[in-house]
Amino acid sequence: MPQLEVDGATLTYDDEGPRGGGVPLVFVHGWTANRHRWDHQVAYFSERRRVIRLDLRGHGESGGAGVKTIGELAGDVLALLDHLEIERFVLVGHSMGGMIAQTVALAHPERVERMVLVNSIGRMAYSRGRGLLMAVSTLVPFKLFVAANIQRAFAPGYPREEIRRYVASSADTPREVVMTLYGAMRAFDVLDRAGEIRTPTLMIHGYHDIQLPVRQMLRMAKAYPDATVRILDAGHELPVEKPAELTAAIDAFVTPAS
Template sequence: MTDAGSTTQPSRFDVDGVGLVYEDAGSGAATPLVFIHGWTANRHRWDHQFEHFAKSRRVLRLDLRGHGESDKPVERYSIDGLAADVLRLLDDRGVDRFIPVGHSMGGMIAQTLALAHPERVERLVLVDSVSQMVYSRSRGLVMTLSKSVPYNTFVAINIQRAFKPGYPKELIKQYIAASQATPRHVVMSCYDAMRGFDVLDRVREIQVPILILHGRHDIQFPPAQARRIAANCANAKVEIIDTGHECPVENPQAVTDAIEAFLAEG
């Protein structure tokens, strides 16, 4: 299972009393990559990509506030707040220019960083993400269930739906267990933050090249939403991968190869 861990030793960084676990590896003159995971996930969603790119450049990733091994305060979570945490970490690590690579909610955070700090973002990679939260009817029904079913059941339903049919059930069970470790107050507050996310009318302000990777079988955020982002950006391109919503772990090599090619474009 990809979420099992990596060979890099994690460190902790304090943001106003909240501890965030992160990894900083690799070196070189190339602009650092910053990998940002999604809702209920953790930094290990990026194990394949992180370890691959650490061989040739500096790479960073973190467990977002409320997720993974980071602290999980009871508070209102927001996309802006999570983006601020990422920026504080980069400032502390002496990273000025960077390339955010965000999956799902992490892609929302990446867009927020690109819009708020265009002088620092060199390129942008969005994986199974959106610029405006639009839920399908089925997703709306799942969220309604959150009020009437046990929390662990609700999480299990969400994670099960994230994978393309046929993905190994034993691996899905491990991802479900990892997501269930995210406290309910974090999950629901972050859901509210995503529900209110809408920068579709602003993404055209992002002038840097954008790579949009999206799973063909993604029913969480259908591929049409990826194309909506590209339609609003002059320098965006979409690549569809034969996966569900969890591209980085369902087909990690395809994601890594696509990012590698994108970076090679100069």
């Protein structure tokens, strides 16, 4: 289990798969999650190409806190890739990880060969009522705040025992990290710059996503010069709700036709 020290954080990561099997895939998880969200995808792709995934600082088995913006998390990802001497890559990001991916693509378009945004958007947008509800939700006890956000991330019918497991895992993320990055996501806004991202991009979303609704993703897709859209019968947690379908969609997008 390799680790890298970056600006006061200890980043835990996995570097798997054969070298020389094509441009490496880099998987970035979302808020309160960890690198194991990508277990299905990594098991599949690492059989034939290099795959990198990490626990973002303060998440999973990575230590450290102090980040206040999505840009700072993007800096951690780039520091890891520089350490591994990976110049060009395919970037796959889920939810907040997709915000990180867009930040990297805007700052270093020459390094991102393709990009996959899973249940992610370019700008958080709320109705007045939902905005008030989100603000009030930060005032409730921490574990209740986490549970409310994670439970609603799954589509109706997903096994309750599995949801409880993800709630418990998310609640293990330090409060400072959870709340600071909650604010960072609400402040994230690159929608007006979406036209600058000329990287071929797959936007794949769950139809039942109420965390980041499909209509917000579609608004972003319209602004991208080169976007492919897929919508699956799932909620916000596509990597675990529909792992095989997500993996197949990524594979079709990143693997050149023979």
